[in-house]
């Protein structure tokens with residue numbers, strides 16, 4: 025076994041953030057270089073990377089990870105442990121800092137994303153619910169409730185009864 029060394033410690037921080045009014049952040053959280061608009065709530069153990077925008081009145085619950093190139097609209101709820109992805113490992117492994125390989129994600133307004141969902145680089149229109157544990161692999165352009173891996177339409181927003189599974 026090698027000799028014990030000293031770890032290279034880095035502190036979590038909230039830095040270079042453009043803040044609207046009445047923003048709440050529960051620490052510890054690692055949030056940098058992003059925009060949190062009026063009334064945004066961020067729970068503990070969240071990371072929000074640079075150039076992200078969180079729209080007015082949106083809530084990011086604990087343990088979620090929001091990476092560069094993600095844009096979240098207004099009045100959204102990102103529940104606990106939601107993971108966003110910008111690097112698809114498209115060349116057989118991580119992009120290793122080559123941001124040209126990263127892809128963006130755009131979330132509309134009033135989108136609720138259930139706990140433990142994974143959002144690949146996609147565009148999701150306004151007025152959508154994503155179920156807990158879903159993996160969203162394709163753009164969603166029709167309002168409704170989506171669940172599963174890969175996520176599929178469960179039913180429309182105003183429908184009481186589930187539809188037969190429809191591919192998104």
Ligand SMILES: CC(C)(COP(=O)(O)OP(=O)(O)OC[C@H]1O[C@@H](n2cnc3c(N)ncnc32)[C@H](O)[C@@H]1OP(=O)(O)O)[C@@H](O)C(=O)NCCC(=O)NCCS
Nearest residue numbers: 103104137138139153154155156157169170171172178186
């Ligand atoms: C997706 C969701 C919104 C659907 O709710 P609903 O409209 O009441 O749907 P139902 O419970 O009637 O289920 C409809 C079908 O979808 C399936 N389903 C429901 N939620 C699912 C999920 N998260 N993943 C996979 N399938 C799901 C059900 O098993 C059911 O399938 P069936 O018709 O074959 O029996 C809800 O189940 C969910 O996951 N909400 C997220 C809640 C959350 O994460 N909150 C965070 C704060 S605590």
